[in-house]
Amino acid sequence: MKYNLKTPAVLLLADGTVFHGKTTEPFSSNRLGEICFNTGMTGYQEIFTDPSYFGQIMVTTNAHIGNYGVNSEESESDSVKISGLICKNFSFTPSRVNSDISLERFLEDAHLPVIFDVDTRALVSHIRKHGAMNAIMSTATHHLDGLKDELKKHPSMKGLELASKVSTKEAYTMGDKLSEHRVAVLDLGTKKNILRRLEERGAYIKVFPYDSSFEDLMEWKPTGILISNGPGDPEPLTSAIELAKDCLKNEIPTFGICLGHQIIALSVGIPTLKMHNGHRGINHPIQNQRTGKSEITSQNHGFTIDKESTVNNPQAEVSHIHLNDNSVAGIRIKDKPCFSVQYHPEAGPGPNDATYLFDDFFDLMSKEKIEA
Incomplete structure (x- = not known):
């Protein structure tokens, strides 16, 4: 499948901070969740399928995500559980001998949106300083006011039974x-x-x-x-x-x-x-x-x-x-x-x-x- 790698996308945080990146295609719907980051250098498949991450938008601090693909035996549940993925460099072609499919295909099958080419160092520094908060991912980059209104309606993780x-x-x-x-x-x-x-x-x-x-x-x-x-x-x-x-x-x-x-x-x-x-x-x-x-x-x-x-x-x-x-x-x-x-x-x-x-x-x- 061919992708338009130049599709602009935006990550809007609850405090009004905006981060820009790219995605493979326009989102079918905006994705909301609490923004969080994982500092692991490996194990992205296990992280994305961990039920504990349900309701959260994941930021990966490792610079390259997807380079070793996906192996069906390494998922921690039967489906992807994160609400969305934010990363710096997304690798579309895996170089691991025993990978079943690419991470691109894995996330595509799960209908999970990805925003890449994001300054994740700046984003993680912002979260460290200001704390975890709700965020919204979208390709509607020219409708920030509407995204802010939608984000305000999303429930806080505090008090949320998941x-x-x-x-x-x-x-x-x-x-x-x-x-x-x-x-x-x-x-x-x-x-x-x-x-x-x-x-x-x-x-x-x-x-x-x-x-x-x-x-x-x-x-x-x-x-x-x-x-x-x-x-x-x-x-x-x-x-x-x-x-x-x-x-x-x-x-x-x-x-x-x-x-x-x-x-x-x-x-x-x-x-x-x-x-x-x-x-x-x-x-x-x-x-x-x-x-x-x-x-x-x-x-x-x-x-x-x-x-x-x-x-x-x-x-x-x-x-x-x-x-x-x-x-x-x-x-x-x-x-x-x-x-x-x-x-x-x-x-x-x-x-x-x-x-x-x-x-x-x-x-x-x-x-x-x-x-x-």
């Missing part, structure tokens, strides 16, 4: 049916690699919709519960918070990842906060407070839990700290078989420094089973 948009509609199973470890996953927007990490350790897994009750999960007789990552504000997810409370009350081995971490914190009275621009990348340094060892981790979150409230909470202890800003990166619930982290131990993309947390979860399930 897990229902990406969670499975029906429960499903995978893994070894004869396994002694039966893991119930509350799907708030889980990545496939989380399920892979459970499956490669021999678990039998059942993935439940986001609004499933504690009783729904326990009817399956799990040996442990994992509360997954996902998009949006955690506070509106009242049913998930109640489920986490029941997990603690009944002392069910529970592991929370990212949004799941925030849900567990809320269940013990620790409030969550909207971050200035969030943590999104694959080189975030974390320190394990028990061992003193540091890890390089993959992160993707725009909300965090309040540190002062965590330190003063009688039910929780800080297990991991983010070394860049000293924010809470993990907690353990005292005298309960429950822990959670703000980052992604399953990686995909990213380093494998934190995969031991899955082993800790399996050890916790084994210990509770023996003591029972």
